[in-house]
Amino acid sequence: xxxxxxxxxxxxxxxxxxxxxxxxxxxxxxxxxxxxxxxxxxxxxxxxxxxxxxxxxxxxxxxxxxxxxxxxxxxxxxxxxxxxxxxxxxxxxxxxxxxxxxxxxxxxxxxxxxxxxxxxxxxxxxxxxxxxxxxxxxxxxxxxxxxxxxxxxxxxxxxxxxxxxxxxxxxxxxxxxxxxxxxxxxxxxxxxxxxxxxxxxxxxxxxxxxxxxxxxxxxxxxxxxxxxxxxxxxxxxxxxxxxxxxxxxxxxxxxxxxxxxxxxxxxxxxxxxxxxxxxxxxxxxxxxxxxxxxxxxxxxxxxxxxxxxxxxxxxxxxxxxxxxxxxxxxxxxxxxxxxxxxxxxxxxxxxxxxxxxxxxxxxxxxxxxxxxxxxxxxxxxxxxxxxxxxxxxxxxxxxxxxxxxxxxxxxxxxxxxxxxxxxxxxxxxxxxxxxxxxxxxxxxxxxxxxxxxxxxxxxxxxxxxxxxxxxxxxxxxxxxxxxxxxxxxxxxx
Numbered sequence: 001x002x003x004x005x006x007x008x009x010x011x012x013x014x015x016x017x018x019x020x021x022x023x024x025x026x027x028x029x030x031x032x033x034x035x036x037x038x039x040x041x042x043x044x045x046x047x048x049x050x051x052x053x054x055x056x057x058x059x060x061x062x063x064x065x066x067x068x069x070x071x072x073x074x075x076x077x078x079x080x081x082x083x084x085x086x087x088x089x090x091x092x093x094x095x096x097x098x099x100x101x102x103x104x105x106x107x108x109x110x111x112x113x114x115x116x117x118x119x120x121x122x123x124x125x126x127x128x129x130x131x132x133x134x135x136x137x138x139x140x141x142x143x144x145x146x147x148x149x150x151x152x153x154x155x156x157x158x159x160x161x162x163x164x165x166x167x168x169x170x171x172x173x174x175x176x177x178x179x180x181x182x183x184x185x186x187x188x189x190x191x192x193x194x195x196x197x198x199x200x201x202x203x204x205x206x207x208x209x210x211x212x213x214x215x216x217x218x219x220x221x222x223x224x225x226x227x228x229x230x231x232x233x234x235x236x237x238x239x240x241x242x243x244x245x246x247x248x249x250x251x252x253x254x255x256x257x258x259x260x261x262x263x264x265x266x267x268x269x270x271x272x273x274x275x276x277x278x279x280x281x282x283x284x285x286x287x288x289x290x291x292x293x294x295x296x297x298x299x300x301x302x303x304x305x306x307x308x309x310x311x312x313x314x315x316x317x318x319x320x321x322x323x324x325x326x327x328x329x330x331x332x333x334x335x336x337x338x339x340x341x342x343x344x345x346x347x348x349x350x351x352x353x354x355x356x357x358x359x360x361x362x363x364x365x366x367x368x369x370x371x372x373x374x375x376x377x378x379x380x381x382x383x384x385x386x387x388x389x390x391x392x393x394x395x396x397x398x399x400x401x402x403x404x405x406x407x408x409x410x411x412x413x414x415x416x417x418x419x420x421x422x423x424x425x426x427x428x429x430x431x432x433x434x435x436x437x438x439x440x441x442x443x444x445x446x447x448x449x450x451x452x453x454x455x456x457x458x459x460x461x462x463x464x465x466x467x468x469x470x471x472x473x474x475x476x477x478x479x480x481x482x483x484x485x486x487x488x489x490x491x492x493x
Contacts, residue, residue: 005164027056031063033447037425041067048075054088054119063097072096089118104125111156118167124153125173133180166197185216212257224250240270247273255282260290277308285319296323300332304339309347311340312479347480351487355471361452366445368430373417373443375468379380382492383464384416384485387441387455390428394477395459399438399479402461406439409482413466414489419445424460425456463488 027047034040042062051057060482064072073096074325080086080093087110110117128150131135135143157177171194178187190344191210192201204227211220217445228234228246237245251273254263263286266273273279280303287296303310314320322328360383364374373384386402388395399418406416418440420429426444433442453462461481462473472488474481 008318010313022289027059028376029272034424036423036427037067040424052088052090057088057092058095058119061092064170064188065096065098066212069098072222084335087114087117088119091117091123094123100127102133104153108153108156111159115159115163117162118160118169121156121164121173122169125157125160128153129173129176131202133176135180137182139182168194168197171197172201181209181212182214184216187214208253212253212368217254217259217262220253221246221250224253244276248276248278251279251282254395255286258289260286274302277303277310281310281313281317285317288320293326297326297332304332304335308336308339309343309480311336312483314481336396347483348487349433351472351484352491355360355491357469357471360462360468360470361449363445363449363452365445365449367444368433368442373441375464378415378464379468380466382414382466382489383412384489385453385458385460385462385464386416386456387421388418388419389421389451389458390432391424392458398459398461398477398481399440402440402485403438405482405485409486411489411493413493414442416440418445419449421445421450463492465492 012147030046031040031043034043040063040429044067047056047060061072061076064075067312074092076089076096080089083089084333091110094103096268097103101122105128107120107122107127110120111124114120129144132143132146132150133247137143138147153178157174161174162168164170171190175187175190175194178184178190179298207223208220212225223248228249234242242410247270251263252265252398254260254266263283263424267279269284274283280299284296284303286297287293309331313332360375365370367373384402386395387396388399402416402418410416416439418438420434420442423429429442429444431434433440453460455475457475460473462470465471472484474484478484
């Protein structure tokens with residue numbers, strides 16, 4: 001499902017990465033690369049005994065609270081009790097409680113008594129960021145319980161910035177408050193200061209979220225055009241191709257941000273944009289989300305007037321569920337299916353045109369029973385590899401499709417392996433496969449095998465021929481996966 005673009009979430013994530021001690025990069029890297037939860041906890045316990053730096057401890061605490069929250073809370077509570085005068089440990093204890101009231105009270109005490117202690121401001125003000133600025137506005141019912149405290153603590157946002165004028169977290173929090181209060185002019189001035197300070201959080205995600213939340217759509221268009229014009233990926237595109245890239249990006253952001261009136265207004269002013277099949281798909285979702293079912297079916301009629309390959313997307317896209325409850329749906333899908341079947345040879349030719357050949361890197365990996373499985377033993381079989389992780393949403397879309405194909409359409413002489421990679425806790429993989437009754441053979445991968453296969457994103461699927469060469473590959477989930485599997489395997493057979 002598509003969700004409203006949310007600057008708050010971005011801020012919460014990025015402020016955790018802004019400050020770093022000398023040790024911090026090592027902490028981040030090693031814990032993130034841990035093979036499983038047990039190894040990660042061992043690393044945490046090793047690091048916690050090596051440092052008393054507040055930023056190191058804060059980073060360790062982030063991971064510890066996720067992996068073993070009660071153990072982490074007890075540690076920092078004990079640390080505070082043993083060092084009652086150390087304000088660092090008061091901060092870390094309050095933070096570990098994950099109790100917004102305790103955090104607000106402790107943060108208020110810290111900034112009042114120790115105005116030069118930067119972490120006190122963070123503790124107090126990020127509470128409002130999470131609890132208040134995630135609401136639509138001051139008058140919203142969910143905001144009311146926080147407004148009384150906010151009115152008396154609001155002064156600390158400016159005090160934070162006064163004491164730490166170029167501090168990235170201070171700039172971030174102040175900017176977030178101004179956006180929430182809809183003080184766009186003041187927010188733009190503060191943004192200019194952040195630009196002059198070269199704040200590290202000024203990136204694509206920030207700018208698109210910021211211009212959406214402040215409803216500065218002309219600024220958003222300008223920013224996207226600049227990015228399209230200066231990107232290495234578009235340097236060889238013609239002006240018309242760059243314009244198409246801009247429209248697709250801009251309208252995609254409007255759709256994901258649920259700025260539906262702005263989306264439709266742009267289409268009305270630029271009707272040629274509808275020549276793009278992806279934009280037609282986005283508009284169909286916009287109509288459906290707004291409950292405008294009749295206009296959605298009128299658009300389906302338009303989509304039928306040109307050669308199309310919409311069928312697979314129409315029957316799998318979750319955002320179109322309300323359309324499927326309409327009595328017109330089955331008849332309309334029969335028409336799309338007819339077009340889909342007529343274009344089968346054309347699609348097959350396009351899929352097969354992506355064929356290439358390179359030796360598949362050899363590997364030896366463990367299966368769920370601890371047995372060693374070697375690629376070198378698969379000669380004479382077509383081998384399909386699916387790199388995945390339990391946290392990966394597109395992987396979870398692809399796996400049932402792959403499983404269904406195996407159970408109902410897979411010919412003899414084909415072996416399919418789901419290689420679990422980039423998993424924080426590999427113990428999650430086997431229960432996930434078992435609960436879903438998947439037919440793929442689970443193998444436990446590692447960073448090395450993912451790197452050898454050039455995996456930059458998951459799911460990553462590749463098809464290896466009988467001689468051990470990779471002939472087809474695909475990154476991400478596409479609704480056409482089941483048909484592509486047929487085309488790939490039929491060709492290699």
